[in-house]
Structures are given as structure tokens and as C-alpha cells.
Amino acid sequence: MTDVGVLAGRALHALKMTWQAGRVTTLLYLVAIVAQGMLPAVLALLTKWLIDGVQRSSTSGGDGSGSVPEPMLTPLQAVVCIGVLTAVLAALPPIAEYLKSRLQRGVSLLVQYRLYSAVSRLEGLARFEQPEFLDRLRMAQQAAVTAPEQVVASCFGLLQAGLTVFSFLGVLIAISPLMAFVTVLAVLPALFLQMSISRQRSDMMWEMSPRSRRQLFYQRLLFDLDAVKETRLFGTGRFLLERMRNETIEINRAEEQLDRKTVTRHVPLSVLSAVVAACGLVWIVMAALRGEFSIGDVSAFLAAVAGVQSALGGAIADATAAYHSLLIFGHYLDVSSAEPDLPRPAEPRQLPALRRGIRLEDVWFRYRDDGPWVLRGITLTIPFGRALALVGLNGAGKSTLVKLLCRMYDPTKGRITWDGTDIRDVEAAELRDRISAVFQDFTCYDLSVAENIAMGDLKFLGDVEEIRAAAEEAGIHPHVARFPRGYDTMLSRVFYQEDESGEQEHGVTLSGGQWQRIALARALIRSRRDLLILDEPSSGLDAAAEQEVHDQLRRYRANSTSVLISHRLGTVRHADRIVVIQNGKVIEEGSHHELMDHRGEYARLFSLQASDYMDSTAS
Numbered sequence: 001m002t003d004v005g006v007l008a009g010r011a012l013h014a015l016k017m018t019w020q021a022g023r024v025t026t027l028l029y030l031v032a033i034v035a036q037g038m039l040p041a042v043l044a045l046l047t048k049w050l051i052d053g054v055q056r057s058s059t060s061g062g063d064g065s066g067s068v069p070e071p072m073l074t075p076l077q078a079v080v081c082i083g084v085l086t087a088v089l090a091a092l093p094p095i096a097e098y099l100k101s102r103l104q105r106g107v108s109l110l111v112q113y114r115l116y117s118a119v120s121r122l123e124g125l126a127r128f129e130q131p132e133f134l135d136r137l138r139m140a141q142q143a144a145v146t147a148p149e150q151v152v153a154s155c156f157g158l159l160q161a162g163l164t165v166f167s168f169l170g171v172l173i174a175i176s177p178l179m180a181f182v183t184v185l186a187v188l189p190a191l192f193l194q195m196s197i198s199r200q201r202s203d204m205m206w207e208m209s210p211r212s213r214r215q216l217f218y219q220r221l222l223f224d225l226d227a228v229k230e231t232r233l234f235g236t237g238r239f240l241l242e243r244m245r246n247e248t249i250e251i252n253r254a255e256e257q258l259d260r261k262t263v264t265r266h267v268p269l270s271v272l273s274a275v276v277a278a279c280g281l282v283w284i285v286m287a288a289l290r291g292e293f294s295i296g297d298v299s300a301f302l303a304a305v306a307g308v309q310s311a312l313g314g315a316i317a318d319a320t321a322a323y324h325s326l327l328i329f330g331h332y333l334d335v336s337s338a339e340p341d342l343p344r345p346a347e348p349r350q351l352p353a354l355r356r357g358i359r360l361e362d363v364w365f366r367y368r369d370d371g372p373w374v375l376r377g378i379t380l381t382i383p384f385g386r387a388l389a390l391v392g393l394n395g396a397g398k399s400t401l402v403k404l405l406c407r408m409y410d411p412t413k414g415r416i417t418w419d420g421t422d423i424r425d426v427e428a429a430e431l432r433d434r435i436s437a438v439f440q441d442f443t444c445y446d447l448s449v450a451e452n453i454a455m456g457d458l459k460f461l462g463d464v465e466e467i468r469a470a471a472e473e474a475g476i477h478p479h480v481a482r483f484p485r486g487y488d489t490m491l492s493r494v495f496y497q498e499d500e501s502g503e504q505e506h507g508v509t510l511s512g513g514q515w516q517r518i519a520l521a522r523a524l525i526r527s528r529r530d531l532l533i534l535d536e537p538s539s540g541l542d543a544a545a546e547q548e549v550h551d552q553l554r555r556y557r558a559n560s561t562s563v564l565i566s567h568r569l570g571t572v573r574h575a576d577r578i579v580v581i582q583n584g585k586v587i588e589e590g591s592h593h594e595l596m597d598h599r600g601e602y603a604r605l606f607s608l609q610a611s612d613y614m615d616s617t618a619s
């Protein structure tokens with residue numbers, strides 16, 4: 001159970017955000033809530049005065065005598081006030097609703113912006129691979145949209161209910177303290193029951209949240225475009241559907257149990273509350289018949305019992321909603337205040353333009369403290385102005401090494417230097433600004449061709465010449481030239497684009513190889529960077545295209561510092577230096593000819609691939 005102090009802190013935080021989202025709106029909303037909370041009791045009091053005034057006039061001929069106390073207003077004044085206040089009370093709900101929606105929109109904007117800014121401040125990748133963080137992030141995304149507004153709405157709802165209850169009790173105490181006591185007594189049993197049930201409901205929702213997350217996961221697999229392909233082919237749709245159904249059944253079962261408990265306890269307690277209220281009514285009617293209370297008092301009592309009961313019911317519902325929202329809001333606060341995942345240098349150093357080279361010195365790395373070592377004491381140099389190739393079997397650690405070069409993670413042991421400067425002493429953003437890359441698992445953005453390419457360097461967004469030059473270097477320009485709207489063509493299956501007349505039209509779907517060229521163009525538009533990383537840049541290309549892209553890249557890489565990873569050894573043979581990695585260690589290093597003469601792993605792999613081609617041509 002989360003502690004009350006923590007929940008109060010979160011509620012204050014949510015209220016502060018609401019205030020920041022719109023001060024005037026918050027104040028107006030508060031006024032509307034206070035008015036809505038107090039007006040019913042004021043109306044009950046006015047009604048009592050009206051009835052008492054009418055009774056006095058009818059029993060004493062208007063001379064003001066008799067057992068009924070003299071009301072503060074004449075019947076006419078009371079009627080006018082009742083009319084005006086009833087009109088105000090009728091107008092308030094839509095106004096309050098409008099103010100609430102306005103606040104909700106402001107808060108959502110603020111909260112979402114803060115959440116996603118906090119997520120973008122995480123510079124490394126490690127957090128995004130922790131299931132616990134991802135779960136929290138998912139809950140925080142949910143919370144970002146709904147929780148603050150729910151917390152605020154619930155807090156204001158509680159305030160309104162509290163005001164209604166206290167103002168009714170105030171009216172009753174003025175008539176008779178005993179009557180106020182009977183009213184409270186009548187609602188107490190139901191109140192305790194609701195409190196206990198609401199706590200159990202919140203706990204149940206919390207316990208069920210892992211199931212709800214799994215339910216969402218299966219749901220997504222059932223309509224996600226990439227997943228649908230496999231679920232159709234492998235026929236796994238029904239299997240996933242069943243799993244989703246089972247999660248839902250379990251959640252429903254827990255809800256059903258609690259609902260049954262609520263009904264079986266609620267019915268007798270509600271009856272008890274009604275009996276106490278009825279006894280109170282009998283008592284007050286008897287007392288009125290004895291002349292101890294006026295008819296106005298009886299009417300105020302009836303209004304107060306109904307008002308207090310319904311307000312308390314509303315208050316409990318609001319408290320339950322607030323409790324649940326505050327639990328979820330905790331995830332938002334955790335994520336938005338998450339510490340940086342990569343240690344920041346106390347006094348960041350400037351990164352000089354690369355002149356000598358990048359060096360890995362005895363670099364050890366594992367993804368988790370309890371995981372296996374992926375890199376085991378790698379020492380190698382990427383010389384300035386030279387092309388280095390990394391070669392090795394699947395899982396050898398090549399991509400991991402590249403991620404360390406970009407400082408997506410820090411080495412567990414050892415260091416990486418840039419002309420002698422440890423890259424941990426430099427701001428990660430400054431380091432990355434010096435690097436361009438095509439990753440093995442590059443991103444396909446549902447954006448236009450031009451935007452997809454300019455994502456490599458946003459200063460070229462809108463610069464048609466630069467975008468086209470990068471596309472030509474990557475060999476995608478001839479394809480783009482055939483697209484209906486050239487570089488403005490949307491590359492998406494899930495979004496439409498609008499033509500000049502505002503009509504929606506389909507975008508273009510690219511092949512894997514075409515996407516790879518777009519990713520290459522994105523890396524190439526990031527020109528004049530110190531280091532170019534190419535992790536399998538041509539794996540999806542046909543043989544002729546691969547040859548063409550590599551010839552192009554060779555010209556592009558001449559005299560610049562680059563790292564190329566490829567399983568096609570024919571494409572790495574021209575590199576100035578080739579490093580062979582096996583099980584996270586460098587086992588061979590040299591030029592293509594040196595390594596072939598050495599007759600080690602590289603020579604074995606190269607001959608294997610070459611013989612494969614030879615066999616194919618021979619047969």
C-alpha cells in the first residue's frame with residue numbers, strides 16, 4: 001500500500017500542474033465547484049424559511065405569533081432567492097464542465113510534453129531494455145493522459161461533496177444538533193462499507209495491472225501490421241486471441257468476486273441506513289406534531305438526509321478514483337524525474353575534430369550486471385581517414401561495439417578515446433553530432449521521402465538540393481523520380497496524404513532494399529561528420545545494387561574515417577583494415593591480403609563464401 005504522505009504529495013503535484021496549466025481557469029473552476037457544493041444546502045434553508053413563513057401566515061393570520069420561529073426572509077423574498085439560486089444552480093454544471101475540459105486539455109498538454117521530454121533526456125539505451133522501466137513507461141503514458149485530470153477532478157469533486165455535506169449539516173445543526181446527529185447516523189453504515197470496498201477495489205486493480213498489460217500486448221499483436229503478417233501465416237491468431245481472452249477472464253473473475261461482495265454487504269447496510277433515516281423521520285414528525293419542530297424543519301431534514309447521503313456517495317466514488325489515479329500518477333512522476341542513465345561529465349570537455357583516431361582500450365562490456373560478457377577486452381584503433389571493417393559470426397559482438405562507439409552504453413571496463421579524450425568526458429549529444437550511421441535495424445518513418453532523408457540532419461529539412469544529392473549517392477533517386485509526388489510522396493501504409501485538392505490518397509510502400517537505400521541517404525545527408533558507421537548497409541540489396549552501393553560508398557568513404565560491418569566479405573575486402581571478432585575478442589587484424597596470407601578465420605570465411613559462388617557458377 002502506498003503511504004498517505006506520498007499520495008498527498010502526488011495530489012499536490014497534480015494540483016500544482018493544474019494551476020500552471022491555467023490559473024484563471026483553475027480559479028473559476030474552484031468558484032463553480034464551491035457554488036455547486038454549497039447551493040443545495042442554501043436552497044434547503046431557503047425552502048425551510050419559505051415553508052415556515054407560509055405556515056406562520058396561515059396559522060396566525062400574518063401577525064407573526066405562534067410556535068413557528070420567525071424566518072430571516074419573508075416568503076416573497078425567499079421565493080425570489082430560491083428562483084435566482086435555482087437558475088444559477090442549473091447554469092453551473094455546463095459551465096463547470098466547460099472549465100474542467102479546458103483545464104484537462106491544458107494539463108494533458110503539459111504532462112505529455114514533460115513526460116516525453118524526460119524520456120528524450122535519457123541518452124542511453126539501457127533503460128529502454130529493462131522490462132520494469134518499459135512497464136512503468138507504459139503506465140506513465142496512460143497516466144500522462146488521464147491521471148492528473150482525474151486527480152484534479154476527484155479532488156475538486158471531493159471538495160464539492162465535502163462542502164455539500166458540511167453546509168447541510170450546518171443547516172441541520174442550526175435547526176437541531178440532535179437532528180444533525182441522526183442524519184449522520186443514517187449514512188454512517190453505508191459510508192464505512194463504501195470506504196472498505198473502494199480500498200479493496202483499488203488493491204484489486206493494482207494486482208490485476210500486470211494482467212491488463214499482457215492483455216494489451218496480445219491485443220496489439222492482433223492488429224499490429226508487422227505482427228499480422230506472421231499471425232496470418234503461422235495461424236497464431238486464435239492462439240493469441242485465446243490468451244487475450246484468458247487474461248480478460250481472470251480480470252473479470254476478480255472484478256466479479258468483488259462486485260458480489262459489494263452487493264451482499266451493500267444491500268443490508270443500505271437497508272439499515274434507510275431504516276435509521278426512516279426512524280429519524282418518524283422521530284422528527286412526532287416532534288413536529290408535538291409542536292417542537294416546524295414543517296419547514298421537517299422539509300430541511302428530508303433534504304439534508306438525501307443531500308448528505310448522495311454527496312457522501314459521490315465523495316466516496318471521487319476518493320476511489322483519486323486513489324487509483326494517484327497510484328498511476330506515481331509512474332508518471334517516476335519516469336519524468338528519472339535520473340540520467342549515462343553518467344554526465346562534471347566538467348564536459350570539448351570534442352576536437354578527429355585528427356589521429358578512435359581507440360578502444362581493453363573494452364569489456366555486458367548488457368546487465370548478471371549477464372554474460374559480450375565484449376571481452378577489445379583493443380583496437382580506428383585510424384583517422386581510414387576505412388575499418390568488422391567481421392565475425394552472428395553474435396560475435398560487432399553491433400554492440402558500434403553502440404559503444406556512439407555511447408548508447410558505457411563500457412563496463414576499459415575506455416574508448418577520441419584523439420586521446422575519453423568519450424565519457426564529453427556530452428553524449430556532442431559526440432553523436434560527430435557521427436553518422438546506418439544501423440542494422442534502421443527506422444522506417446511513416447513520413448515523406450524528403451522527411452525520411454532529412455531526419456539524418458534536420459537542418460536540411462526543406463533543402464531539396466541536399467536531399468536529392470543524398471538520394472542520388474544512395475542510389476534511390478531513380479525510384480523516387482517515379483513516385484507520384486516525388487520527394488513529397490508519403491512512405492506509409494498506415495497514413496494517407498492529402499493532394500492539392502484536399503483529397504486523401506495512399507502513400508507508397510517501399511521494398512526492403514529501397515528502405516535500406518533511404519536509410520543510407522539519411523546517413524549520407526549527415527555529411528562532414530568525423531565518423532561514418534555502416535552496420536550491414538546493403539544486406540537487403542540485390543547483387544547488382546549491392547555492388548553499385550559499395551562502389552559508391554567506397555568513393556564516399558575515401559579519406560574519411562569509417563567503420564563497416566558486413567557478412568558479405570567481398571564488400572569488406574577493400575577496407576584499409578579488417579578486424580575479426582569472435583566471442584567478443586579480436587582474433588585477427590590486418591588488410592585483406594595479410595589476413596588471407598595468415599590463413600586464419602577470415603581466410604576460412606572468405607574462402608567458404610568464394611567457394612560457394614564458384615560452386616554455383618560451376619554447377
Ligand SMILES: Nc1ncnc2c1ncn2[C@@H]1O[C@H](COP(=O)(O)OP(=O)(O)OP(=O)(O)O)[C@@H](O)[C@H]1O
Pocket residue numbers: 129367374392393394395396397398399400401440
Ligand atoms: N540489448 C541487448 N541486451 C542483451 N544482450 C544483447 C543485446 N543486444 C545484443 N545482445 C547479445 O550480445 C551478443 C552480441 O550481439 P551483437 O548484436 O553485438 O552481435 P553481432 O556480432 O552484431 O551479431 P550479428 O552479426 O548477428 O548482427 C549476442 O549474444 C546478443 O544476444
